[in-house]
Amino acid sequence: MKRKEKISSEAVMTSAELLKKEQKVNSFWKKFVRNKSAVVGLVIVGILVIMALFSSVLSPYDPEALDLKNKLLTPFSPGHLFGTDEFGRDLLSRIIYGSRMSILIAAGSSVVGCLIGMVIGILAGYCGGVVDSVLMRIVDGLFAFPSILLSIVLVTVLGNGALNVILALGISAVPKFARVVRGQFTVLRNEEFCNAERVLGASHFRLAVVHILPNAISPIIVYFTLNIASAILSEAGLSFLGLGIIAPTPSWGNILRAGNAFLYNKPHLAIIPGIFIFLAVLGFNLMGDGIRDALDPKMKQ
Amino acid sequence: MTDNQSPLLEVKNLTKCFPIGNRYSFQRKQLYALDDVSLKVYKGETVGVIGESGCGKSTLSRCLVSLHKPTSGSIYFNNKDISKCTGKEKKEISRKIQMIFQDPYSSLDPKMRISQLVMEPFTIHNFTPEGQSRVDRAIELLQSVGLDRYHLQRYPHEFSGGQRQRINIARALTLNPEVLICDEPVSALDVSIQAQVLNLLIKLQQEFNLTYLFISHDLSVIRYISDYIAVMYLGHIVEFCEASGIYTRPLHPYTQALLSSIPPSSPFEKKERLELKGDLVSHIGKVNCCPLASRCPHCTERCKNEKPKLKPVDGRHEVACFLYEQS
Amino acid sequence: MEEKLLEINGLRTYFFTKSGVAKAVDGVSFDMTQGETLGVVGESGCGKSVMSASIIRLLASKSGKIVDGTVTFNGTDVSKLSREELRKLRGSDVAMIFQDPMTTLDPVFKVSDQMIEMLQAHRNIDRKTAAKECIQALADVGIPDPHKRFDSYPFELSGGMCQRVAIAMAILARPKLIIADEPTTALDVTMQAQILKLLKELQEKYGTSILIITHNLGVVWQICDNVMVMYAGKVVEKANVRELYSNPKHPYTWGLMDSMPSLNDTPKEPLSTIDGIPPDLRLVGKGCNFRARCRYAKQCCEDTEPEMVEVCDGHFVACHFQSRTTNLVKGEENRNDG
Numbered sequence: 007m008k009r010k011e012k013i014s015s016e017a018v019m020t021s022a023e024l025l026k027k028e029q030k031v032n033s034f035w036k037k038f039v040r041n042k043s044a045v046v047g048l049v050i051v052g053i054l055v056i057m058a059l060f061s062s063v064l065s066p067y068d069p070e071a072l073d074l075k076n077k078l079l080t081p082f083s084p085g086h087l088f089g090t091d092e093f094g095r096d097l098l099s100r101i102i103y104g105s106r107m108s109i110l111i112a113a114g115s116s117v118v119g120c121l122i123g124m125v126i127g128i129l130a131g132y133c134g135g136v137v138d139s140v141l142m143r144i145v146d147g148l149f150a151f152p153s154i155l156l157s158i159v160l161v162t163v164l165g166n167g168a169l170n171v172i173l174a175l176g177i178s179a180v181p182k183f184a185r186v187v188r189g190q191f192t193v194l195r196n197e198e199f200c201n202a203e204r205v206l207g208a209s210h211f212r213l214a215v216v217h218i219l220p221n222a223i224s225p226i227i228v229y230f231t232l233n234i235a236s237a238i239l240s241e242a243g244l245s246f247l248g249l250g251i252i253a254p255t256p257s258w259g260n261i262l263r264a265g266n267a268f269l270y271n272k273p274h275l276a277i278i279p280g281i282f283i284f285l286a287v288l289g290f291n292l293m294g295d296g297i298r299d300a301l302d303p304k305m306k307q
Numbered sequence: 308m309t310d311n312q313s314p315l316l317e318v319k320n321l322t323k324c325f326p327i328g329n330r331y332s333f334q335r336k337q338l339y340a341l342d343d344v345s346l347k348v349y350k351g352e353t354v355g356v357i358g359e360s361g362c363g364k365s366t367l368s369r370c371l372v373s374l375h376k377p378t379s380g381s382i383y384f385n386n387k388d389i390s391k392c393t394g395k396e397k398k399e400i401s402r403k404i405q406m407i408f409q410d411p412y413s414s415l416d417p418k419m420r421i422s423q424l425v426m427e428p429f430t431i432h433n434f435t436p437e438g439q440s441r442v443d444r445a446i447e448l449l450q451s452v453g454l455d456r457y458h459l460q461r462y463p464h465e466f467s468g469g470q471r472q473r474i475n476i477a478r479a480l481t482l483n484p485e486v487l488i489c490d491e492p493v494s495a496l497d498v499s500i501q502a503q504v505l506n507l508l509i510k511l512q513q514e515f516n517l518t519y520l521f522i523s524h525d526l527s528v529i530r531y532i533s534d535y536i537a538v539m540y541l542g543h544i545v546e547f548c549e550a551s552g553i554y555t556r557p558l559h560p561y562t563q564a565l566l567s568s569i570p571p572s573s574p575f576e577k578k579e580r581l582e583l584k585g586d587l588v589s590h591i592g593k594v595n596c597c598p599l600a601s602r603c604p605h606c607t608e609r610c611k612n613e614k615p616k617l618k619p620v621d622g623r624h625e626v627a628c629f630l631y632e633q634s
Numbered sequence: 635m636e637e638k639l640l641e642i643n644g645l646r647t648y649f650f651t652k653s654g655v656a657k658a659v660d661g662v663s664f665d666m667t668q669g670e671t672l673g674v675v676g677e678s679g680c681g682k683s684v685m686s687a688s689i690i691r692l693l694a695s696k697s698g699k700i701v702d703g704t705v706t707f708n709g710t711d712v713s714k715l716s717r718e719e720l721r722k723l724r725g726s727d728v729a730m731i732f733q734d735p736m737t738t739l740d741p742v743f744k745v746s747d748q749m750i751e752m753l754q755a756h757r758n759i760d761r762k763t764a765a766k767e768c769i770q771a772l773a774d775v776g777i778p779d780p781h782k783r784f785d786s787y788p789f790e791l792s793g794g795m796c797q798r799v800a801i802a803m804a805i806l807a808r809p810k811l812i813i814a815d816e817p818t819t820a821l822d823v824t825m826q827a828q829i830l831k832l833l834k835e836l837q838e839k840y841g842t843s844i845l846i847i848t849h850n851l852g853v854v855w856q857i858c859d860n861v862m863v864m865y866a867g868k869v870v871e872k873a874n875v876r877e878l879y880s881n882p883k884h885p886y887t888w889g890l891m892d893s894m895p896s897l898n899d900t901p902k903e904p905l906s907t908i909d910g911i912p913p914d915l916r917l918v919g920k921g922c923n924f925r926a927r928c929r930y931a932k933q934c935c936e937d938t939e940p941e942m943v944e945v946c947d948g949h950f951v952a953c954h955f956q957s958r959t960t961n962l963v964k965g966e967e968n969r970n971d972g
Binding site: 467469497500502503505509524526527530532550551565568569572574575576 | 677678793822823824825826827828830849850851852853854855856858875876879889890892893894895896897898899901902904905906907908909911912
């Protein structure tokens with residue numbers, strides 16, 4: 007009974023100490039860090055963000071500089087860690103610059119989707135009734151298209167270019183965000199504390215923005231990080247189809263597309279960007295799951 | 308509390324129906340949560356409302372603070388019909404009627420500090436108490452409910468149930484209400500804490516000259532705090548009388564049954580039970596008989612065909628039962 | 635001396651959390667005889683539910699562990715039983731009734747399926763005979779029209795009816811002990827009276843022992859023979875109900891009895907209360923747990939834990955100032971020098 011001895015020897019804490027300890031143990035950061043996979047996710051995301059922010063410092067070459075003498079070099083060639091592509095451009099530099107494009111588009115489209123989705127979700131969830139029915143049927147209509155198909159249609163209509171890709175991916179993410187926000191609002195608006203605020207005379211705007219939104223924010227944050235992961239994938243898909251970012255500006259999707267032509271003799275041209283897409287998606291997913299667990303009050307220790 | 312004085316709060320023929328079943332069907336059934344309820348509350352008194360779950364006592368309280376819109380009937384506050392008021396006037400009146408909710412755990416916004424919660428009514432109604440800053444008033448209120456200034460910076464989850472109920476009371480008091488609707492304020496609390504909150508409510512009533520409408524399912528709590536008691540059954544008030552009278556002279560069979568089901572107050576007490584057979588019947592659709600008809604031991608043919616009205620038997624003692632109609 | 639049905643000795647159930655060890659049950663000992671009704675009273679979080687779950691080793695949380703103590707049921711040590719034997723014990727010899735009848739029953743299965751499945755799990759019996767017995771049990775607990783109810787889903791029944799079904803399931807296997815954890819808390823008073831009456835009747839019929847956990851002293855007065863008052867994981871007083879009512883000894887019991895508004899109290903007179911709130915179970919351990927809220931507390935309450943002593947026959951109290959020789963009188967200044 008080693009445990010028993012340990013318990014009895016442990017000095018009895020005061021309540022102030024307990025409160026402190028409890029706050030420490032249950033703080034968001036502590037809970038997040040305790041989760042190993044979440045930390046892995048955070049590290050991956052951190053590296054990617056640094057890559058995107060400091061592309062010009064980190065990349066050894068200009069990603070768009072042609073060097074036809076050294077084309078299609080294999081990885082670990084002197085001076086070119088990841089080798090070069092069919093125009094002799096340094097693959098490492100292109101990957102680093104590509105991360106900038108991919109993350110910008112993924113984050114940007116998530117912001118667009120989240121904002122529009124939130125407005126729709128708040129209106130539908132808070133008002134309920136007819137407003138809810140009408141808005142949700144519209145959202146259901148958007149849901150009916152596979153989101154990649156929807157973005158393809160939108161890009162075709164809007165035209166190529168980073169901004170349009172952001173818009174297209176953002177709009178295709180709207181229905182999911184709207185659903186998440188609406189779900190939270192329909193539950194929360196019937197909570198007793200909302201009734202208490204109504205009795206005190208709080209306005210609808212105050213109730214929705216000051217009281218309900220802060221309580222609904224954690225699933226939205228989680229969904230936001232998870233959506234970044236899927237947006238990276240969608241952007242890659244669009245660029246792969248030639249609808250996203252157009253060469254010579256590098257993005258992971260169009261690097262992969264270019265590498266596709268040499269899949270038999272120079273597979274690294276496709277595999278390396280593939281690995282980075284995979285890592286980014288994995289990183290954001292792990293981080294999102296970690297945030298969800300850490301924000302969940304039921305996961306208290 | 309004399310008769311020539313007009314009541315502070317008066318409920319007249321209040322009916323509240325909830326539609327049930329499919330939202331899109333054409334013939335939706337109506338659930339009568341409140342059926343023709345009338346009640347008078349005079350200034351400074353406490354009216355207790357007792358009944359089993361589903362009898363409509365919570366619906367009544369929610370109608371009074373405009374959380375539910377009555378289907379028909381009216382609520383008068385100081386002789387003004389609340390449901391007819393709009394805009395500023397309505398806001399003014401609703402300030403005077405505040406409510407304390409049953410569940411202290413869910414009735415405070417978990418993301419706000421106590422200071423924000425207690426001072427929020429000032430922001431909502433955009434006023435500053437006379438001769439005092441908002442913070443000072445908040446501290447004063449917290450102290451009057453037995454909390455302290457160092458609690459201001461904490462979040463609700465750091466408090467126990469009893470303390471949270473105190474915070475709720477402090478919030479309700481910021482607006483200087485005249486009527487406080489207490490919807491089962493102590494039923495979620497432990498006995499020792501329950502007594503603390505009851506004592507506090509009584510102290511505050513004397514201090515601020517408050518009028519209470521106190522809702523509970525616990526007879527001993529109701530009897531302890533109320534001057535008058537209304538007994539509700541299936542959306543009807545079946546008996547209304549002075550608090551002491553309900554124990555010495557319960558008239559309605561339901562009141563009698565309710566009284567006989569209270570657990571004994573000592574192990575030596577052996578009670579004769581008046582048992583009601585069966586369960587609550589559902590109150591879907593309009594009822595045209597005595598609501599208790601199916602369970603009442605004194606049920607007659609008349610009870611099954613006609614609904615008894617609440618009629619005075621003796622001063623403010625009123626009962627809705629045909630048994631007492633002749634006398 | 636009567637045969638002991640249940641003997642619990644020094645039971646300790648601790649919850650090991652990151653922020654400290656919560657001593658939910660800290661050295662509880664008692665025993666029950668066949669046919670006895672024992673009430674356990676205490677405020678929420680005093681460990682009474684954990685204690686009852688520990689008896690049949692049914693701790694929901696992974697962090698909860700029984701660290702010490704023995705539970706002997708009907709002569710066998712429960713801690714030595716294998717998983718399979720425990721399962722048998724739970725359904726057939728010990729039955730549990732929980733607070734919320736709506737959640738005890740699985741909402742997606744019919745009452746009939748749940749009852750028959752339970753019966754077949756413990757006895758080799760065919761569906762038809764099982765159904766017959768189940769319907770009989772439903773009739774026993776006073777459910778009108780048992781054939782119809784037998785075929786309905788839990789949500790079609792009211793709260794009181796569900797609790798009756800739960801009781802019917804509990805008595806199916808003719809258990810020797812029924813553990814009822816707040817069986818009437820979720821019910822209305824009229825339904826509570828009916829359920830308590832039913833439990834009493836069933837007990838007389840089958841000679842079952844009942845361990846009833848409640849926070850309502852009225853329930854205890856109504857159906858219990860003996861009562862145990864728990865505070866912060868420890869038993870502070872145990873006695874026969876009549877003895878406890880007429881001669882309560884522990885300051886906490888006094889507070890508990892006084893803070894219930896009774897019909898004989900003068901309305902609006904301040905109720906006597908116990909100041910403060912129950913301690914956090916992670917903070918208890920040294921000295922008397924009640925000392926912070928006790929107006930009679932002295933230095934010795936801070937330093938040493940009071941032992942359970944017998945003040946008169948069958949009446950045990952854990953307070954420094956109560957024994958056969960010393961006596962603390964309620965309301966008087968504490969003159970004992972502990």
